[in-house]
Amino acid sequence: MLKSIQHNPESHRFEVHLEGLNAYMSYVLTEDVIEYNHTIVPKALGGRGIGSELVKYGLAYARVNHLAVIPSCSFVAAYIQKHPEFQDLLVDQ
Template sequence: MTQPHDNPAESRFELALHGEIAFAAYALQGDTITFTHTIVPPALEGQGVASRLIGYALGEARARGLKVRPECSFVAAYIERHPETQDLLG
């Protein structure tokens, strides 16, 4: 199964499946990563792709010592549903 990855050249975390790419765009400033929007192609909707992608992205933020600003409504909802990630908010 394909793993999510960071694509720093595009400022987004990506997950490629079945020829489609889901991504979570971000802006990095100092020690804060701001997630601006998450896009999942229609062919990948309803398969947990966005949750898998955001779970990975937040894990990377934690590993890098970054604080998270969730401007994206999906990222904000994910953090709300996963209390173990709420300490990342900054």
């Protein structure tokens, strides 16, 4: 896992700063539900698994804080589909 991922609660996102660029996963938090709505990784940082690390970090945050997850970002949804160990976090719909 990237050691430089930081939670920025004021901006509602998890961020990593590499090579002068910013990658992040943003969220909306309501009561006991966190909705991951965007994952942004600049092209220059692409192909290194940074997006996956951001998602893994965000899902770990949800688990530790007993939050249900809504993956409205397609990248987050695809990650959860490929990693069934996180499917228990999904909001019952």
